[in-house]
Each structure stands twice: as structure tokens, then as C-alpha cells.
Amino acid sequence: MYSQGSSPVDKTALAKRFGKAAVHYDHYAKLQKEVGEHLLGLIPPIKYEVALDLGCGTGFFLQSLQPLSERLLALDLSLGMLQQARLRHALAEFMCADAESLPLTTGSVDLVFTSLAIQWCHSYPALLSELHRVLRPGGVLVFSTLCAGSLDELRRAWAQCDQHAHVNQFVAQQSLMTWCKAQGFTVSTWEIRKHSLQYPDLHALLMGLKGIGASQVLGSRPAGLGGRARLQQLALAYERQRNEDGWLPLSYEVCYGVLVR
Numbered sequence: 001m002y003s004q005g006s007s008p009v010d011k012t013a014l015a016k017r018f019g020k021a022a023v024h025y026d027h028y029a030k031l032q033k034e035v036g037e038h039l040l041g042l043i044p045p046i047k048y049e050v051a052l053d054l055g056c057g058t059g060f061f062l063q064s065l066q067p068l069s070e071r072l073l074a075l076d077l078s079l080g081m082l083q084q085a086r087l088r089h090a091l092a093e094f095m096c097a098d099a100e101s102l103p104l105t106t107g108s109v110d111l112v113f114t115s116l117a118i119q120w121c122h123s124y125p126a127l128l129s130e131l132h133r134v135l136r137p138g139g140v141l142v143f144s145t146l147c148a149g150s151l152d153e154l155r156r157a158w159a160q161c162d163q164h165a166h167v168n169q170f171v172a173q174q175s176l177m178t179w180c181k182a183q184g185f186t187v188s189t190w191e192i193r194k195h196s197l198q199y200p201d202l203h204a205l206l207m208g209l210k211g212i213g214a215s216q217v218l219g220s221r222p223a224g225l226g227g228r229a230r231l232q233q234l235a236l237a238y239e240r241q242r243n244e245d246g247w248l249p250l251s252y253e254v255c256y257g258v259l260v261r
């Protein structure tokens with residue numbers, strides 16, 4: 001479902017899908033809140049002149065970033081997401097743009113904060129090069145992203161139904177670290193944490209993905225989950241992973257990094 005390592009995601013479609021999810025995103029975004037809160041705690045506690053929330057979504061973290069910075073920029077690919085973010089926190093400067101091609105001057109940013117957004121980019125090396133460009137020397141990049149191991153339960157369940165790739169591969173954290181260093185960043189903090197969500201049934205699990213705008217699955221088949229029969233097949237396959245507490249698990253391997261430019 002995320003982009004890295006398979007056919008590139010269509011960014012116009014992605015922006016539309018996130019825009020559609022924007023109004024109810026907050027209701028479903030339990031993992032995103034948890035991850036972003038942890039990430040906020042990793043920001044070196046100094047005052048930054050210009051801070052950027054990259055892929056800000058509905059703007060959960062703008063309120064916490066505001067006191068850390070003189071000037072706060074909030075950027076997202078999706079207009080719908082930005083509209084929600086503006087309602088939440090009008091003090092930031094909002095920009096609708098692509099993280100891989102930023103409308104920002106070289107060396108103009110002191111802090112980039114980005115939580116669970118960059119896994120949608122086409123290329124980590126290209127993204128990291130762009131972030132290196134906009135950060136001033138000594139500037140800080142604080143990120144969270146999804147790594148290999150994420151959504152494995154869903155991938156396993158689909159594998160019992162057919163041969164198609166319904167869930168994208170995520171990047172190995174070692175590759176990510178290599179790319180960060182290759183772009184000239186110094187790694188100050190690097191953490192991998194597993195987050196597990198639990199659902200009563202497959203319907204709730206898929207609604208959880210759809211609710212945050214992540215329902216589209218990429219791979220060798222077109223988007224969409226298929227008809228009723230296929231969903232029943234998937235539900236049966238997923239049942240085999242029901243845990244002893246009676247829940248269907250869905251795991252996320254989250255990589256947290258603090259890099260200095």
C-alpha cells in the first residue's frame with residue numbers, strides 16, 4: 001500500500017484520497033497520534049527560527065511545534081488535509097506541495113518534522129537530498145516512517161488468497177540509514193519500535209486503513225479490495241492470525257530518526 005520499492009504511487013490520486021479521508025482522519029488516526037507524540041519527544045529542545053511540518057495531515061502536531069519555532073510552515077500534498085489543519089491551528093503558514101520538490105529556498109529551514117508521511121514518496125534518496133538542500137547547515141531532520149515488517153499480517157492473509165502483491169513492501173531500516181548517511185546527514189538518534197493495533201474483525205481493520213486514507217493497495221493488481229467473495233476469503237485467511245485475546249492484529253514497524261545536516 002505504500003510506495004517505496006514498487007510501482008510509483010500516483011501523487012494526484014494520493015492527494016485526492018487523503019483529501020477524501022481528511023474529515024474523519026482524526027477519528028481513525030490512533031497510531032499516527034501515538035507515533036507523532038513519541039517523535040515530538042525526540043526533537044532537540046532548542047528554539048528554531050523556521051520549522052517545517054512536512055506532510056502535516058490534519059495538523060495534530062502544529063500546536064506542539066509552534067512554541068519551538070519563530071515561524072512554522074505546514075506542508076502537505078493534499079488540499080483537503082491542509083483545510084482541516086488550518087481549522088485546527090491557524091497560526092502556521094500553509095503550503096500545498098510535494099515533499100520531493102519543495103517550494104523553499106536552499107538553507108532556509110532549521111527544523112523539519114515529519115511523521116508517517118515520507119513512506120509515500122517515490123524515492124528516499126531523492127527526498128533526503130531535497131531535505132538536505134532546504135535545511136541550513138546544523139539544521140535538524142526529525143522523522144518517523146514505516147519499515148519492513150509493517151502490515152505483515154495483512155500481507156500474509158492475502159498471500160493465502162492469491163498470488164498478487166496487495167500490500168507494498170516497505171524499506172529495510174538498514175537501507176534507510178545508508179541513504180541518510182550517503183546524503184551527508186549525521187545520525188543522532190535511530191529507533192525502531194513495533195506498534196500493534198487490534199481489531200475485532202476484518203471489516204473494522206479495513207475501515208481503519210480507509211479512514212486514514214491508506215486503503216489503496218498497490219502492486220500487480222489495480223487498486224481496490226475486490227468483491228464480496230474475495231473479502232470473505234481474506235477474512236477466513238486472516239482468522240488464522242486471531243490472537244489469544246480474541247483480536248485480529250495489524251503491526252507497524254516504525255523507524256524514528258533524528259538527523260543533523
Ligand SMILES: C[S@@+](CC[C@H](N)C(=O)[O-])C[C@H]1O[C@@H](n2cnc3c(N)ncnc32)[C@H](O)[C@@H]1O
Pocket residue numbers: 014015018029032033036054055056057058059060075076077078081097098099100114115116117118120121212
Ligand atoms: C498518514 S498521513 C500523516 C499526517 C500527519 N503527519 C500525522 O501524523 O497525522 C500522511 C500525510 O502525508 C501526506 N503526503 C503524502 N505524500 C506526500 C508528499 N509527497 N508530499 C507532501 N505530503 C505528502 C498526505 O497527504 C497525508 O496528509
